[in-house]
Structures are given as C-alpha cells and as structure tokens.
Amino acid sequence: MKSNGAVSIALPTGVLMNDALSLLTRTGLVSMTAEELGRQLMVEGPGVRVILVRPADVPAYVDHGAADLGIVGKDILWESPGSHYELVDLKFGGCRLVLAVPEASSVNGPDTWPPLLRIATKYPRTTTAWFEHVGQAVEVVQLHGSVELAPQVGLVDGIVDLTATGRTLRENGLRVAAVLGSSTARLIANQASMKTRTAAVQSVIAKLREAAGLDR
Amino acid sequence: MQLGGVPGFRDLLPLEAEVLREAQESLLGEMRRWGYRHVITPLVESMEVLDLGLGVDQRRRLFKFTDQRGDVVAIVGERTVPVARLAAGKLRGTPLPMRLCYAGPVVSTAEGRFHHRRETYQVGAELIGASGPVADAEVIALAARCMEATGIRRYQIDVGHAEFFHGIMDAVRLPEDVKAAVRAALAARDFVGLESLLEGTPLKSAEHELLLRFPALRGGPEILKAASGLIRNKRSEVAVEELARVRELLLRHGIGDVVVLDLGAIRDFDYYTGVIFEGYGPDLGQPVAQGGRYDGLLAKFGRPAPATGFVVQLDLVSEVLASPRLPRIDAAIAWSGSGLSTALRLGSTLRLFGMRAIVDTEARGAAEAKSWWQAVGAANLVYCRGGSEVTWAVEGQRARNLPPEQVAARLAGGIS
Numbered sequence: 001m002k003s004n005g006a007v008s009i010a011l012p013t014g015v016l017m018n019d020a021l022s023l024l025t026r027t028g029l030v031s032m033t034a035e036e037l038g039r040q041l042m043v044e045g046p047g048v049r050v051i052l053v054r055p056a057d058v059p060a061y062v063d064h065g066a067a068d069l070g071i072v073g074k075d076i077l078w079e080s081p082g083s084h085y086e087l088v089d090l091k092f093g094g095c096r097l098v099l100a101v102p103e104a105s106s107v108n109g110p111d112t113w114p115p116l117l118r119i120a121t122k123y124p125r126t127t128t129a130w131f132e133h134v135g136q137a138v139e140v141v142q143l144h145g146s147v148e149l150a151p152q153v154g155l156v157d158g159i160v161d162l163t164a165t166g167r168t169l170r171e172n173g174l175r176v177a178a179v180l181g182s183s184t185a186r187l188i189a190n191q192a193s194m195k196t197r198t199a200a201v202q203s204v205i206a207k208l209r210e211a212a213g214l215d216r
Numbered sequence: 217m218q219l220g221g222v223p224g225f226r227d228l229l230p231l232e233a234e235v236l237r238e239a240q241e242s243l244l245g246e247m248r249r250w251g252y253r254h255v256i257t258p259l260v261e262s263m264e265v266l267d268l269g270l271g272v273d274q275r276r277r278l279f280k281f282t283d284q285r286g287d288v289v290a291i292v293g294e295r296t297v298p299v300a301r302l303a304a305g306k307l308r309g310t311p312l313p314m315r316l317c318y319a320g321p322v323v324s325t326a327e328g329r330f331h332h333r334r335e336t337y338q339v340g341a342e343l344i345g346a347s348g349p350v351a352d353a354e355v356i357a358l359a360a361r362c363m364e365a366t367g368i369r370r371y372q373i374d375v376g377h378a379e380f381f382h383g384i385m386d387a388v389r390l391p392e393d394v395k396a397a398v399r400a401a402l403a404a405r406d407f408v409g410l411e412s413l414l415e416g417t418p419l420k421s422a423e424h425e426l427l428l429r430f431p432a433l434r435g436g437p438e439i440l441k442a443a444s445g446l447i448r449n450k451r452s453e454v455a456v457e458e459l460a461r462v463r464e465l466l467l468r469h470g471i472g473d474v475v476v477l478d479l480g481a482i483r484d485f486d487y488y489t490g491v492i493f494e495g496y497g498p499d500l501g502q503p504v505a506q507g508g509r510y511d512g513l514l515a516k517f518g519r520p521a522p523a524t525g526f527v528v529q530l531d532l533v534s535e536v537l538a539s540p541r542l543p544r545i546d547a548a549i550a551w552s553g554s555g556l557s558t559a560l561r562l563g564s565t566l567r568l569f570g571m572r573a574i575v576d577t578e579a580r581g582a583a584e585a586k587s588w589w590q591a592v593g594a595a596n597l598v599y600c601r602g603g604s605e606v607t608w609a610v611e612g613q614r615a616r617n618l619p620p621e622q623v624a625a626r627l628a629g630g631i632s
Contacts, residue, residue, distance in 0.1 A: 086404070
C-alpha cells in the first residue's frame, strides 16, 4: 500500500476471476484482458492497480495492507476471518456450502445423524463451527482436493463442500443432506485504507457498487 | 537443535533491535515530558487479576501455566490491566489523577497477528482518575506527539466515541437477539451481514441508516453536524457534543490538522466507555497506536476511577521507520606493540564525545589492520603504533599521521 499511488485491488484466480474482472471493466477503472492479467499478475489500470492472487490469499493481501481492496468469495472469509471490512455483496459467484452424503446413506435431516459424524472438507473451520452450533459431534478430516472421493472409499460419512449446480456431487453419487450457508463474491477493504485514504478508496467502492447494480 | 527459535517468537538482529529500542526511548521520553511516571509490571500475572479486565477472546489467547502453588498464571498479553491492578493496589495511596507509562513485551498464542508475531513490544500511557474532554484530549495529544517523537512524519489520529454506538444500540428498534447479531456483525466489520440483518426487520428508524453508513461516518467537524441531525437519543447526542469539545481542545494542543473524527470507529465496545482513538502511520495496513476511555476497569479492582490511555505497537513503529542501514561504527582503532595504551585512551575520548568506537582485541600489522577495518565496517581507521603520532584513514582519502588528540578533536568536530 502506497499512500500516494493508485488504489490497489486484489482479484482471485479461479471461478470468480472473469466476473470480477468484467465488473472492474464496467467501472471504467481498468481495461485489461484476463490473459494479460494472468500473464503479468499485476497490472496498472488507469484508475486502479490490479493484483491477481490465489482466492485463499486475498484476505491476507488485504489485511496486511498489500492491497486496499479485494474481491473474494464469502466461503474464503468464513475460513479466514481477519481485520478487513466486508463491505458489499457483489451478488455474483453464487454457491452453497452443503453437507453431502452418498445416495445410499441413511443420513438425512439432523434427527438421522449418528452420534459422531465423520466429515471430509476443505473448510474445517466453517464445518466445525456449524456442527458445534447445531450440537452435533463431528470428526473433521481436512482434505485439499477431490473431496467427493472420500465417502466413496469409506474414509468419511459425508463431505462439506461448495456446490453451484450440484452436478459434481451427482456425478459422484452424492446428494445434499443439509445446507450450511450460501456464498457470493464480496468486496473487502483494508481497515487502514478506509481511514487514511478515505476519498480515493470510497470512490472506487462507489463505482464498484454502481457497476454491480447496487447503488444505494 | 532448533536455531530458528519457536514459531512466532523471533530474534531481533542489531538493525531492528536498535531501531526498536530507540523508538521505545523516544516514546517513553515524550511521556515523561508530560509528567507520566514510568512503572514496570511483571511479565506474569495471575489469571484472577487478568480475568477481571480481559474479554473472553483476549483470555483465550494468553499463554497460561500453573505455578508451584497450583495457581493459574499467564504471560501478559497487554499491560493496561496490570497497571490498573497497580493503581488500585500498591499505588492506592497516591492521589488521583495519576499518570503512568510503561513498556515491555507482550505475548499472544494467536499467530494471525502482524507478520505472525506472537511476541510483540508495546509502550503505553494511562491517565487514571480524570474524566472529561480535557483529560481525553491530553491523552490523544500525547499519543500524537509520541508518534512524532519516534520520527513518523505523516500520521493521522482517528477520534471516535463508544457512547455514540451504545446510544444507537439503545435506540434502534430491534429484538434482543437481532441486536446481539448486529453487534457481532459490526465487531467482525461485516457490513454485508449487517445489511441483511437490518433489512429483515420491519421496524425502520434513523438509527438503521446510521448503522449501515457506519464506515462512512468520518471526516471533519461537519460529520458531527450531519450525525446530530440523524440521531434521536440522548446518549449519542452527549457523545457528539463531547467529541466536538475534544476536537476544539485538540486544535489548542496544536494537532488539529492530523485529527479525523470517526463516529463509525469499531472497537471493543464492552471495554471502552467514552472517547476512543487510533493512530495511523503511512503505508501500514493497521493502527500503530490505539486507546480510549475505560471508566469501568478500576472499579473491578476496588478503586472506582475514570481512566483513559493508549498503547503504541512498537513493532509497527519500527516497521514504518526501519532505516535501510545500521548506524555505522565511527572508529575502528587498531594497534601494535606499545600503541595499545594510546588506542585505549583514544577509544575513551571518542566515546566521551558520544561516538561509537571499537578497540581491537589483538595486535595487528598495518595490512591486517586494514582488512579488520573493512570487516568492522567503521567509518574511520586509527592505527596506533606507539610514539607520538597515529595513522588516521578515512575511506577514499589518503591516510595521515597526526597526534591522537588532533584525531579525536577532528573526529568529534566532524572535520576530516
């Protein structure tokens, strides 16, 4: 973060990248293609500096002030709460965090849950907190990919994972037994940027709101 | 053996250690000039004491252990509570108001802090036994002068009021469980969550709009006018009046240009009871100084008294300051044979003038002395052979033979 420089914004790679970039383009603050950004990782637009980072790293960049703003899925924020401001629900990138179990499983609503559920997930923090909240004992196995496989090989009773359309779940013989939460893309801001560079940061926020059709 | 140390705990190498220590001295020096007396509280406190002053989350982040008597004790995570214990205990005979300052490391089990540091350094000041805007303004002005004293050139102090928020929460028409959720969302700075909570309620009031605009309720005195047009409750009104008065006083203190009023400041509202503030340095993602009024704490130790104070995060100060180079050693003094006594005398003289001088531990020939000089990285080499003259070398200049007194005088006077 440089006080005199342009406002910087961290965008996530992956599924949110294209929507985030087209939102930024609609504000008129940047004009760059996804290819350009993917190649250079840091591009100066006419109005903002864009930094491309892994989705899970967006909060770190913003919390430490390396970026003034960030666009990131709510699912990431559940896992890594920090000192940033969560300002705007940008409404795109919608998906749900669900408990999914094998089709043949007897697990349905909460009354059918066994005394101890074994769950595989990439979201250990959110999973633990949610089951603690509903009063269910769980053993959480943290995996880093292909979570859908875990119940099929008997590692766990079910998984907690993100799903947008439910297709991946169906293809792996899984069905949704409970919804833990729904996630969309969020605009987050560094706490100090909001205070020391108020005018510049607020103007970018206002343009993003407008471009997202959320003028208030 | 783990030479790197325990994760989150680190060694400070000469550059960082010297910058940090100098910043600490400038801060304590400024506090002393305002009449704050220095106290040192222990690294370990009993949990009974800390329980009285700390919130659940803060308690959870303490390194705790038991002493031989079976009592649970903890390494301190901040020092306002120990200072309150002191003010109500050993210093209970001291008349109020009392001005105290302190410095030292604090420890937290959380790794999510600045650069994953679990041991950090804090310098703080507390004004105990004084209420009202004059005391509030004194502490804020002191915090500002402290930031200046460390050498931070551009900085900003955000001033808000906890009662403004309390008043809104009293007045806002919401069921109790929703109010709790609103507090939680604000504490997490989650304005998306806040918006959906407020949208879900049929009862709309002016306070709704204020809560939603919380992060934008900042600026100059005009923000106070704008806010008082919207609020309909006594508590918030009083808070706005107090803030206006504090701002006037800060103008008199001469720091009006660095003050920003922030009615939407989000802090630990269970702890703070009045004017709150944060100091921001340039190019840093988090506040360097934080403080405010906490009138409830001292009563928990049996000596009810209003109090306000602040803490400066020394790690962050040195982050802003960190100069790229270590201050140089001024003189490397080499010797051979009977030159040792001249070398020792010259070293003492230079140090008397406040210079940094190293006298070699072994005799060396002239060529070896030169490579030792390079290794030390000193600005000057003085080579003492015995006899009435020494050889003085400065980088990029021809070496000269002069009497040691002349070399000392020239070095001290900055003449080459």
